[in-house]
Amino acid sequence: MKHEHALSNKNIKSGNEFTQCAILWKKLPPVFKVRWRGEAEKYSISGYKLFIKTNVHNLITGNEIKISPCH
Numbered sequence: 928m929k930h931e932h933a934l935s936n937k938n939i940k941s942g943n944e945f946t947q948c949a950i951l952w953k954k955l956p957p958v959f960k961v962r963w964r965g966e967a968e969k970y971s972i973s974g975y976k977l978f979i980k981t982n983v984h985n986l987i988t989g990n991e992i993k994i995s996p997c998h
Contacts, residue, residue, distance in 0.1 A: 944986040948979045966996035
């Protein structure tokens with residue numbers, strides 16, 4: 928039972944981070960979306976998916992959100 932509870936808490940946390948990132952993507956200026964799309968081409972995924980993947984991970988691990996994919 929404890930494992931199921933922990934797993935559901937992790938999923939809820941990931942869901943919250945996902946929601947935050949999805950909202951940020953919608954509000955992101957077009958110039959930054961173009962940058963994410965350009966970077967994502969290297970991985971054959973969309974800019975949206977790369978932005979979400981990068982920033983959900985960053986939020987979960989306590990790192991800052993990346994507005995631009997450039998380091």
